[in-house]
Amino acid sequence: MSVERTLVLLPLTVLRMQGIHFKRLINRKPPCKTNRINRILPIHLLMLGQFMEALDKIKIISEDPYSYASNLKQATGKPVVGNFCSYTPEELIYAAGGVPFRLFGTKEDISLADAHLQAYCCSLVRGGLEDALKGNLSFLSGTVFPHTCDSIQRLSDIWRLNAGFPFHIDVVLPVKLDTQSARTYMIDVLNAFKSDLETALNVSITDKKLLQSINLYNRLRRILGEIYEMRSIDPDCISAADLYHVIKASMIMDRDELLELLLSLRDDLKKNLKEKTLNTNKRIILSGGICNHPDIYTALEDSGAEVIWDDLCTGTRYFEGEIEQGGDPIEAVADRYLTRMVCPAKHLTVTARGENLVRLVKDRNASGVIFMFLKFCDPHSFDYPYLKQFLDDAGVPNILLEVEEQLPSDAQLKTRFETFVDMID
């Protein structure tokens, strides 16, 4: 690993222990120069990370989350808590001193997971288990499984029986989110989760800690929203692939470190932002579950289009909605999960997601939608025909990209995207 990468993967806390304050270290110069400068600088300056842009740090972490998490755990002793779902009540994990860590599946071939899961199971579930069984996730102190879909539900059992992490908590959230009794139940579940976490991590989650956490999460989510807004206004201020790294790192990093990086990034972007964008690419919304393929953003750009907003679990669903402050904190956390736009594994109304998608297209001045979800994902596959119908009725061009373990070849992707972009007026 290069010195540069090693440096970045060292958590800020380590730098702080050496009396180094990160904010002052972040270079505000245009990002393109940093790599070149780094290469010619003496190593001791590199060690200070003096010319490292927030975005570069984020990218390195996003590309190698496991090394980051291992180092973080080693340096700070903070428990890293794995999860697979945007309904994971992260606010409570943070309040318990933990680092919520989103799992994205594996980059390796599936071998060990084959002994536990059939081939008709999505690559996220199979890949997640693969990494757990291979020992690639040994930095995890435990895993939290919110109720998501049938596959994740069974993965939780298989994981608990085979993966061997110190703790395992199921958070069996309600599936319908539109009734009073579901709200009451969700609050009960969150309270139970709070006490399970307290036991697992041997801490006490005080109201004060919880309020601090809510405050932090509101700030993080607001900033992510601002960055998304800026890209929506001027896609040239940050590339979609880079924004992918930002959102991914946001689900992985120590959230205090993240805040500093996001603040710095936001300020950088503000400076670059043009009121009237020069970008003439077609504006596209990406809709689906998890996206772990930054390549599709560049392939799309090469075809003359830009993802300018999304409807993804690893996207807007992660940061939209603020937690109200003032009332009971657990209830407030529950209310955000109850009012935020649902994922297809949850029920709001029978047309909520369709209406939302059409509205998004209009609000974001988009001219097309790309559906992208994993093969064998039941909830998304069931919603697809109706969402497509809603878009067709609204005259919005759309295509489906069903992703298996690997993306289609570059050439195939390019052809599909070019054909799609041609469909758009």
Place this chain on the structure above:
Amino acid sequence: MAGQPIINDSEKERRKIKSVSKMKEIMTTYYIEAKTARENGKKVAWITSGGPVEFLIAMDVIPVYPENHGAMIGASKMGVELCEKAEEMGYSRDLCSYARADIACSVTNGGPIGGLPKPDFLVCCNNICGTVLKWYEVAARYYNVPLFILDTPFIHTTMSEASKKYVIAQTYEYIDFLEKQCGKKMDFDRMHQVGKLGVQALRLWQEVLDTAAHKPAPMTAFDAFFHLALIVTLRGTQIAVDYYKQLRDEMNQRIKDKIAMVPNEKYRLLWDNLPVWYRTKWLSDKFSAHNACLVGDTYTSAWSGIMDLIDEDNFIETGAVAYSSVYINVSLDNMLETLKKLIKKYDVDGLVMHSNRSCKPYSLGQYDLQKLVMKELKLPTLIIEADMVDERSFSESQIETRIDAFMETLKA
């Protein structure tokens, strides 16, 4: 491969279950009533197989089961055509074949009974899977009718008090929903009676299944798949109670008369997961040829498996808790406990697991269950990769080879 014993026609006739004709008659009447409900001023509700149908019966609503319909489509070998139609409509081939076939039927009015009667409203209980939620959302949009969801939280360890409170609260919401849809109040005395009849039917159904513990078994799991229909569709009625009494008595008589369903029954097997509807006869013959009898299964016993949790004098408050605890809504360790009990009760020599592409909550985890059963009980197991309705996922030669090899190890 075992030689097929020579059996003459009168022996074959003797082995036939006589109640079958009664069952067919009841199901025909039921579907005629359902299809003519509107003419008779009755409301029709679609409901999931694990849903609390008793409340519908008490409200004089005719319950219709898309899953039972799916099974009929599979058994009539009409699955592929309908599944392909659904795929044309944009539904992925990887989705549940019951759902695909049924969704296609709504549009084409095809299938063995020309489609199901249109629902006035929908009742979806997710104790069997997350798929039904999505499937019923599709139906709610297509027919533009109200949808009630009974959300039964999955049980990873034990059912929490919060969860119990939640499902009981929903039971009252369900009653409110029905009262609104039907424009009349729930008659709680009637409900009480229906609840009792429901429990009675479950007990009788369990007694029917228990007769297969006898050696040789008077019936097989394949028979159970067929006779299950009433416990799904008419639970809570006197008809189901009367029928299962008749069937139980017939089974007991067969035991007295020494009638075995599989002649020369030598190997007793337990089946896991839904049937392969379009190949029940083929599979039944295949195992019989090896003198093997599928004496029990985890699927048909799932309904009665919860009956001890229902207080028949307080069905309203205990029913939903029991329904939340069905075999498929609990964790693998809980499932293993049930499997062990069944293995012991039926005294089986092996376990056959249908890895069913259509049913993830039932099938994912089977590999672990298989390992645990082999480790803890030293019981031979076989996994068959197939699908309950979509024949395209059934490879006859591969499955035949696997069954033969499995039987050879049992015989060794």
